[in-house]
Structure formats: C-alpha cells, structure tokens
Amino acid sequence: MSTQRTRVGKYELGRTVGEGNFSKVKFARNVESGESVAIKIMDKDTLLKHKMVKQIKREISTMKLIKHPNVVLLHEVMASKKRIYIVLEFVMEGELFDKIVHQGRLREDEARKYFQQLINAVDYCHSRGVSHRDLKPENLLLDSYGNLKVSDFGLSALPQQVREDGLLHTTCGTPNYVAPEIINDKGYDGATADLWSCGVILFVLMAGYLPFDEPNVMALYKKICKADFRYPLWFSSSAKKLISRILDPNPKMRITVSEILKNEWFKKGYKPPKFQEDEDVGLDDIDVVFGDSEEHLVTEIKETKPVIMNAFELISMSQSLNLGNLFEQHMGLVKRETRFTSKHPAKEIISKIEEASGPLGFKVKKQNNKLKLQGVNTGRKGSLSIATELFEVVPSLCMVEVRKAGGDTLEFHEFYKKLSSALKDIVWKSKVNIREIT
Template sequence: MVKSEDMDVNGNILMEKYELGRLLGQGSFAKVYYARDVTTGQSVAIKVIDKDKISEDGLIDHIKREIHIMKLVRHPNIVQLYEVMATKTKIYFVLEYAKNGELFDKVVTGKLKEQTARKYFHQLINAVDFCHSRGVYHRDLKPENLLLDEDDNLKVSDFGLSAFAESRRQDGLLHTTCGTPAYVAPEVITRKGYDGDKADVWSCGVILFVLLAGYLPFNESNIVDTYRKIWKSDFKFPNWIQPDARRLLSKILDPNPVKRATISKIKESSWFKKEKKSNQPCLDNSLASSTTNNQESTRPPSMNAFDIISLSHGFDLRTLFEEPRLQKEARFTIWRPASVILSKLEEIGKNVRMKVSKREAGLLKLEGEKEGRKGILSIDAEIFALTSCFHLVEVKKSNGDTLEYQKVLDEGLRPGLEDIVWLQGDEQEQKVSEQDQ
C-alpha cells in the first residue's frame, strides 16, 4: 500500500487513472512503483520524482533531457515511456512494466546458456543501434539497466546519463565522464574525449562477457587496478567460451576505439549470426523511417534535440516549475508536411482577420488590420522540421497587447490547429501509417 504522504494521490489512485501498488525500487530523488491502469487493467511502472529535490540539485534539465530521449527512442527492446504527469510537488513517468525484472538477477548467480546469451545480445545490439541512429548515446549500459518483460524480451532502461550527438564539442567528442566503472570504456577514463557510440559498444562487450562467463572481465579489489586492466583490456577467457565468441569479444573489447568493432561488424560476425531466429522483435518500418514521398520546394529549418524538449503543450515542462501566467509563445507538434501546415496557418489568419505574409522558409507573420490597445498586434508563426513529415510550430507575439494575442491564440490558432496537433500512442502510429499509404 502506498502512503498518501509519499505522493500526491487520492487514496491509492493516482490522477484518477492508476492504482498504485508495491515499491519496485528507489534512488536519490525518485521511487518506482508498480501500478495498474484502472480503465484497461494494463500493468505499468510509475517513476515518482520529487520536484523540490531535483530543483535543489539542479537536475531540471536532466529530467527534461531524459523525457525527450525516451520519447525519441521508441523501439521494441527499449522501455517505453507512455506519458508524463505532474502535480505541485511530484513528476510522474508512466513506463512500460518489465515483469521479469533486471537481467542482472539472472547473471548474478552465474553464466547463461550460449543460446540465451545470444538472444539477449541480439536485442541489446538492436536497441543500441537504434539509439545511435537517433543521435542518442546511453552511456550507462549494464545488466542492472537491462530489464526483461513477461515474454523474456530485453528492454533497455534508465536513460538518465544519456547524451545527444549535439552534446559533442567542437572536436566531435563527448567529454563528460560517466557510467559504471566496471563497464566504462578506457577512453572515457582518460577524460580526453570519446565517441559515444564506441563507448556504448565497449559496454555491450562487457555485458556479453558477463552473460557468457558469469563474472566481470575487469573487477579488481580497488578501482585503480580495475581501471588499469580496462585501459590495457587485460582479461582472460574462461575455457567454456567458444572460439567464435572469443574472437568477437576481442574485437569489441579493443582498448583502441579506432580499431574497436562497430555495430555493423558485430552483426556480421559468425557468432552473432549463428542460430539467428526470425521471430525476434523488430521495429515497425512506419515508425523507424522518417522519409516521405512529399518533397517541399521550401523546407523549414530543422531543430536539434535540445530545441525540441517541449514537444507540445502537454510536454512543456516549464509549467512544472513556474506559476501559470500569460505566455508570449505556444508550441504545437504536427504529423503533417510543412506545406499543409502553412496553408492551415494562412487559413487561420484570414479567419481571425489578420494579414498573413511569408517572410522566409517556414516563417509566417500575422498582423492585425486595426491598431489595438498597444499598437498593431503582430504574431510570428515559425515551422521547424523534426523529420520530413513531423514538425514543430512555434507561435509567439512580436508586437501588441498580450491579452489580444491570447484571444487570437485561444479562439483562432489553437482550435484551428487542434485537428493536426500531437497524437499519443496508438493514434500517433495510426497517423504515420495513414501517411505512408
């Protein structure tokens, strides 16, 4: 039973939607509970974050990044984030529930059968490969962060230390030292910069060794000795690991990141391809692909990952930490080509009796026909490309009275865009599928 002082709940029901159950785990600023959707009966995990704690520790941006990353990496072998909710004191991540717990619990008692290890490694590599294709580096891959669902399929979790490709410095490398010592790549230890993808591959290699051997390749009595062995890739194979697996592990655990096996090379290895099953989970191509037959004559600017933390009104986390107030800007995310959105904005402008003019690709100016309380009301509407058919529209007042702007926003722009704004879950997948037909 969850105590009411632990969370903002009515009895044992959160937001009139989720019945909360046992505690699954906890960290320094968050607790994870088992829960059940009272409408559908679906089991979920709810991560409860203390808002005051993350504000005190300066972790607001950290939480925003984690939310965006989990929305970006939707894959069968990655724990899914269903929704985010908030009260005055707490933030709630509603997550996919992995019934069979951590992979760590399986390996802590010893090695796995080779076929089982191969299955989990396939799923791990597929998930990590997908993350990298989206410009996301996990940076803390280890068995404790790999969960198993009721069908015993692997799910990568805990993206709290992850980074975007945009985080790289001018030298093209990441420089934040993070991760779990036994699984961290040697180049990360040097603090001279590292490639996120190559560092993740090293961690995958350590995980594979643990699955096959039943113990860590680098695990000395003190951290200095452990780092020395990591730096030299000084480890020994147990006699039961087969030659083709040894060859693969030697290539993955190469201390020189330039010579280290890439994910494509891993997939080509004889051990990886052995007994490959056709029924492994795969990504729906309609979601994996961001291409479309539509060709825009003028493309709106693209946005980097940090620009799109606030994907919609519902995900604008400023409202979690600030008092409600009249805002000068609003954002919508839309699964339509830019040309459709431009036409819709022009139509809305005419309906609210504002003159519409195009300034440059993806940017419209809406101006009032008459002078208001503080001059002519002027609104900028800018379209940013997230993918070829997924766009963010930012609307903001550039001149005039805020109350007049709010009226246009509430009575014109918001309802006018309502039929093409962000769709969640199955509705989103259906929209993508319809566009691909």
C-alpha cells in the same frame, strides 16, 4: 483495517518497486484500460535543489525519441504541483542482473539471444543520436516473454551535448563497464563507448563474472586500459574472437555495429526486430510539466481502501501471471527485493524484524506496516538501506517484502540470508539459494 490509496490522473498507485536517490518507482494500474505500468515519481523541489531538472528533461526527451521493442516504453509524462510522474512500461521479470546472480553463467545460445537484442536496441539508439553511457546488466530488464528491454537513460547523451571536436567529454558510467577512452579523459565517441560496455555485458553473460574486477579503482582502470582479462575455458573460439574485437582498447580499431551484424557468431539464430517508427515525436510537453501553469497539472486523489492486497498487486509480484510462483520460485530468488509469507500476526512479524535488525547493524524507523532499515556501517556503495513492507493477502496470511533502497546488491543478499535465519520461526515458506557474481 484500511489504508489510503493515491490516484494520479487515470492511474491508481500501488506498492513501491524501486527507489533511487531522487525518485521512487511504484507499480500502478490504468483504471480505464486495466493495464499495469511503472511510474517513476520525483519531487520537484528536490530536483531543483540538486540541479537535476536538466538531466531529467534529457532522460525524458531520450525515452520519447526511442520507440523500440527492446527499450522500455515511455507512455506519458505528468505533473502535479509538487511532483513529476514518468509513466513507463511495466517489465514483469525484473533485471537481467538478477538472472545471472541466481543462475550463474548463461548457455552460449541464451547469452547470444540477449546480446542480439541488446545490439538491436543500442544500434537504434545510436541511429537517433542517443548514447546510453551506462549499459550494464542492472539496466537491462526482461519482460514476461523473456525479451530484453534497455532501461535507465539517466546518463544518456543527445547530439547537442557533443562538443566542437565531435566528442563527448563527461566522465560517467559504472567503473567495471566503462570504456578506456572515457577513463583517459580526452573525449570519446558515445556510440563506440557503448559498444565496449556491450562487450563487457556479453562476457558477463557467458562467464558469470566480470572481465575487469579489482577492489582498487586505479588497478581496475589499468586493466581496462590494457584490456587485461582472460577467457574461461568454456568460451567458443568464435565468441572469443568477437569479444576481443569489441574489447579493443583503441576505439578507432574497435568493431562497429554494422560489422557485428555481419559476424558469423552473432548471426546464428538472429531475428531482426519488427516495429513501426513514430515519425513525429513532440517534446513540447516536457517543458509544460516543469512549468508553473496549472492548466496541465494532474491532481493527487487519496482514496481509502482495505489494506488486504488486491488482485492487481498480486499480479505485479507474480512471474508471468502465474500466482503459484509468488509463493514458490520467488521464495528462493533473492534479488534487489524478495519476500516471504507468514501465518503470524502483523504486529509480531514487524516486532521480530525490528529485533533481528539491531544486532545486524541497522537502525530501524517504523511507520504503520512499513520499516526502514538504515545500515550503520559504510559498505562498497555507501551504507546499506532497506525498506520492508507488510501486506495482508488474506486475514490468516501475510506477505513481507524486503527491498534494497540503497547500497550494494550483493551486501543486501548477505543481509537477507542473516535476516531469514533470524526469522526462521515466523517464516511460513522460505528457501534461500543464492549464487553471486564473483
């Protein structure tokens, strides 16, 4: 049994590790160096149809400007006749959000370490004139050394977007993390608004839940505009003082980054980042990949290879390159993607998933060893969409990956619990132990 592999330039594409409305992110390997990367793939026609070209150019420009150890690194940008490929650093451990969901609140020292790295990254972004505008735990990744990496600059703002009044005016961001001045729609300073989001993130890291969380958006915004929240009993007084200074609804009174860096709670165990800046950052190649010239285009080459999972894909699924974790820790950690193993034949596994999905309210679309499950009902973030893919690790052992393609993550958690219960006869090894942000 074999399958087609795609090679783009010097990269061999592997499994899909994430999906968005206008893109897919695939694990890939640089065949020249052996380095693992993540490649964000977008269809040119789709970007043109939805008038997304300007936004994608801005995202790429932003990431080229930001070369910092706590920001996901952009390696290069390529294009074929039909697609754009953004080659990014592959961050092994996934999202900080998943760590909170699985573990609950973090110890104060651990939360402080992540917050320090977040402030380092945000301070550097602001020094280059970049406002992120969508800071939240879902956009903070962790590498194999436990270092934080800021990602997803799709809503970022560059200096040229500032109006004559010196402010930004585009309303954007995630409601629970958005600053009051953005809600008030009278213009805002992007850097000051980013700091508010950092304060919400710090609260979430230490509490395990959001400071502002209401099912009704208007009620949520009222609480945000008044900074109406309460601290858990376990917060230290120095942490509460700092968070209160950050979550000040008056942006002119809000603490600045330079003041945060001098704060006694923040400075405990602080390690300034060490890195070398690139002085000259060229942006000319961005227009080239969106142009019509074929001179700089890469070619997609299809290669037929065995369907049995190869070593570099196994490594991409493992934690800190420890393959034992592939079949142990990850079995109990339900994130935006999770997986289980089975000794049953591939056809039987796919059939069982198909049978179990219908009663759970999903329509099933099947293609080879892949299933796309589309929720019939509308959830908190639209209908839940799930992609499943089956890999043959060895002839007698299959791995099934279940990944959220759209919708709400916590609803995906609930779905997976029900699915794993329905599939208990075919799952070889699985433990479900979910702690949710409430």
